[in-house]
Amino acid sequence: MCLTRNSFMLAVLCGAGALSxxxxxxxxxxxxxxxxxxxxxxxxxxxxxQIRFVPIEGTSGPTSGATIQQGDxxxxxxxxxxxxxxxxxxxxxxxxxxxxxxxxxxxxxxAGELLHEQYLPARYNSASELTASVPxxxxxxxxxxxxxxxxxx
Numbered sequence: 001m002c003l004t005r006n007s008f009m010l011a012v013l014c015g016a017g018a019l020s021x022x023x024x025x026x027x028x029x030x031x032x033x034x035x036x037x038x039x040x041x042x043x044x045x046x047x048x049x050q051i052r053f054v055p056i057e058g059t060s061g062p063t064s065g066a067t068i069q070q071g072d073x074x075x076x077x078x079x080x081x082x083x084x085x086x087x088x089x090x091x092x093x094x095x096x097x098x099x100x101x102x103x104x105x106x107x108x109x110x111a112g113e114l115l116h117e118q119y120l121p122a123r124y125n126s127a128s129e130l131t132a133s134v135p136x137x138x139x140x141x142x143x144x145x146x147x148x149x150x151x152x153x
Contacts, residue, residue, distance in 0.1 A: 032061075032080035033134050037144040038071045039090060041120070045071025046147070049092035049120075053132060059084025068092070083136035089125045090145065091118055121150045 035053065039046040051073050052065035061082025066075040068090070075081050093116040102109030109115065123129045124147055132143050 031136060032064075032078065032082055033136075033138055034074070034076055034080040034140045035064075035132075035134060035143055036072070036074040036140070037142050039068050039073060039145045039147065040071055041092075041147045042149055043146075046090075046092055047071075049090060051075070051145075052089040053081045053086040053134070054089060055082060055084060056087050056131075057085040059086065081134050081141075083134045086132045086134060087128050088130035088132050088145065089128045090120060090130065090147065091125045092120050093117065094119050120147065 039049065039051065046068050047070065049068040050065060051068055052063055053075065054063045055061050059082060061084075062078060064075050064078060064081040066073045066077065095114045096117040100115045102111055102113045102115055104111045106115070118125065130145060134141055134143075
């Protein structure tokens with residue numbers, strides 16, 4: 001009986017030691033910051049859209065993002081945004097201004113449905129010039145973005 005008890009205790013101690021080495025790089029151990037703020041376009045809240053924080057310059061971690069509603073966003077998916085430098089992409093869609101409609105073969109649309117278009121300048125999304133530096137020593141961080149439409153010459 002004593003041998004069984006000692007074997008059991010040895011197995012428990014070995015298991016606890018092994019567990020202490022596991023999960024050191026798990027998502028739950030990463031430091032993240034809950035980032036929130038506002039997005040305005042020409043001084044008005046962006047009605048709706050998407051915001052993404054893409055790690056750059058040696059910042060590790062996944063891309064984080066959130067929806068924008070009435071100018072407000074709050075990144076809480078995956079716990080938030082990894083600290084460090086990020087390129088920020090902001091997208092917003094609206095029904096296209098030319099009245100183009102989907103055909104039977106247009107992916108993601110019903111036939112005859114009005115097609116949508118990205119209406120923010122590329123410098124805010126596909127060729128984004130926006131950046132954010134998320135500090136590591138806070139749990140919450142506020143970052144606002146003021147966007148301007150390009151004015152035709």
